[in-house]
Amino acid sequence: xxxxxxxxxxxxxxDGVTSELRRAREQFIRxxxxxxxxxxVPRTMAEIHALLYIVGxxxxxDSVMAALGISRGxxxxxxxxxxxxxxxxxxxxxxxxxxxxxxxxxxxxxxxxILRERKKREVDPLLESLRDCRDVTRDASASHKRxxxxxxxxxxxxxxxxxxxxxxxxxxxxxxxxxxxxxxSEKGPSGLEIAAKLLEQxx
Amino acid sequence: xxxxxxxxxxxxxxDGVTSELRRAREQFIRxxxxxxxxxxVPRTMAEIHALLYIVGxxxxxDSVMAALGISRGxxxxxxxxxxxxxxxxxxxxxxxxxxxxxxxxxxxxxxxxILRERKKREVDPLLESLRDCRDVTRDASASHKRxxxxxxxxxxxxxxxxxxxxxxxxxxxxxxxxxxxxxxSEKGPSGLEIAAKLLEQxx
DNA sequence: CTTAATTTTCATATTTTTTTGAAAATTCTG
DNA sequence: CAGAATTTTCAAAAAAATATGAAAATTAAG
Numbered sequence: 001x002x003x004x005x006x007x008x009x010x011x012x013x014x015d016g017v018t019s020e021l022r023r024a025r026e027q028f029i030r031x032x033x034x035x036x037x038x039x040x041v042p043r044t045m046a047e048i049h050a051l052l053y054i055v056g057x058x059x060x061x062d063s064v065m066a067a068l069g070i071s072r073g074x075x076x077x078x079x080x081x082x083x084x085x086x087x088x089x090x091x092x093x094x095x096x097x098x099x100x101x102x103x104x105x106x107x108x109x110x111x112x113x114i115l116r117e118r119k120k121r122e123v124d125p126l127l128e129s130l131r132d133c134r135d136v137t138r139d140a141s142a143s144h145k146r147x148x149x150x151x152x153x154x155x156x157x158x159x160x161x162x163x164x165x166x167x168x169x170x171x172x173x174x175x176x177x178x179x180x181x182x183x184x185s186e187k188g189p190s191g192l193e194i195a196a197k198l199l200e201q202x203x
Numbered sequence: 204x205x206x207x208x209x210x211x212x213x214x215x216x217x218d219g220v221t222s223e224l225r226r227a228r229e230q231f232i233r234x235x236x237x238x239x240x241x242x243x244v245p246r247t248m249a250e251i252h253a254l255l256y257i258v259g260x261x262x263x264x265d266s267v268m269a270a271l272g273i274s275r276g277x278x279x280x281x282x283x284x285x286x287x288x289x290x291x292x293x294x295x296x297x298x299x300x301x302x303x304x305x306x307x308x309x310x311x312x313x314x315x316x317i318l319r320e321r322k323k324r325e326v327d328p329l330l331e332s333l334r335d336c337r338d339v340t341r342d343a344s345a346s347h348k349r350x351x352x353x354x355x356x357x358x359x360x361x362x363x364x365x366x367x368x369x370x371x372x373x374x375x376x377x378x379x380x381x382x383x384x385x386x387x388s389e390k391g392p393s394g395l396e397i398a399a400k401l402l403e404q405x406x
Numbered sequence: 407c408t409t410a411a412t413t414t415t416c417a418t419a420t421t422t423t424t425t426t427g428a429a430a431a432t433t434c435t436g
Numbered sequence: 437c438a439g440a441a442t443t444t445t446c447a448a449a450a451a452a453a454t455a456t457g458a459a460a461a462t463t464a465a466g
Contacts, residue, residue: 042423044424069426070425070426073428074429
């Protein structure tokens with residue numbers, strides 16, 4: 001018997017519930033998967049997360065395979081990746097040798113985790129690279145300025161644009177830091193506080 | 204002669220400048236393209252935007268093709284898409300029949316445009332779909348509560364989770380609206396004001 | 407209206423991303 | 437430690453996303 005979801009005997013968490021509940025779960029999973037691919041997250045990754053979030057309780061690999069109709073390799077790889085992102089956690093169920101996975105249930109915490117990871121993996125490296133890029137024309141600008149070089153103006157405005165972009169990304173970086181910072185995560189609804197702050201000026 | 208960038212006779216805006224400037228431009232374009240694909244934007248789309256942003260002046264389709272080494276079809280389609288997003292604009296140069304394109308130079312404006320479009324295209328439909336999804340189990344919940352149904356608890360917690368997610372997305376939606384709103388865009392550095400507000404609480 | 411320049415379209419090709427599944431590695435269990 | 441259950445790996449396959457380029461459509465100019 002090939003090791004695929006179709007033939008698996010593991011319980012499919014989308015079975016054994018009322019048809020409305022099942023339909024709602026499937027719809028949510030589809031939605032979340034779609035949204036993921038809009039934002040550069042592999043569909044299956046988003047779908048597994050959606051499944052674990054909406055089912056609420058820990059599931060093992062076979063259940064995930066059965067619920068989403070995906071292969072063991074795919075499930076294994078994607079689950080691991082989700083664990084690495086800190087979006088789901090491994091759970092050990094007493095009396096069962098299989099590993100279980102469960103999703104963070106606090107949506108604001110989830111948001112903060114994703115923000116932290118994307119900042120670390122994408123924004124920080126981008127900022128560093130942008131600064132390296134800025135350095136390419138730093139000395140050139142000085143040397144051209146002394147002569148009355150025809151390229152000087154182009155160099156000036158190029159640097160201004162690059163600085164504009166760097167300042168912007170640095171600001172995004174700083175804001176992310178604020179949203180991620182422990183003070184935001186330890187006490188209270190946290191993310192909501194920040195949101196409220198932002199919305200104050202609506203008046 | 205095939206209609207490709209390699210054989211094009213149009214001026215490549217990455218030529219005819221000092222080697223530092225050229226290198227800086229190419230590096231920036233690569234970076235921005237990479238960042239784009241991290242966030243679900245086709246690499247070429249991000250690269251064209253990067254090119255127009257960093258060169259600063261309007262370029263025609265042939266120049267874009269030459270600079271990035273892409274086909275006419277690709278350039279045409281992607282430029283159009285960027286115009287539809289409101290990220291670049293068409294420019295007509297007197298005495299030249301060709302169309303030129305130029306990128307918004309204010310990074311905060313660019314940010315607001317992208318936010319507006321992603322909200323319109325992705326967040327708003329998502330929210331609507333999530334609410335539809337919520338409706339699937341709205342009546343069910345009521346009818347099951349009356350009997351002492353074993354599914355009632357599952358339904359309850361499912362609805363709670365879905366509501367949590369909906370509230371979150373609604374909040375994101377509201378914040379986006381604030382950042383996009385005319386009051387943010389008409390007077391002053393705008394985006395910066397909001398950022399400052401966010402960072403106040405750092406103390 | 408005709409002609410030539412320019413832009414758009416879209417079937418096909420290419421590239422990139424994602425998935426599969428069986429073998430290998432690992433981890434429990436007795 | 438042996439054996440079985442479980443998880444991971446990764447080469448190959450499939451699917452999805454992007455790009456090409458030549459033909460068709462459009463647009464400006466004479």
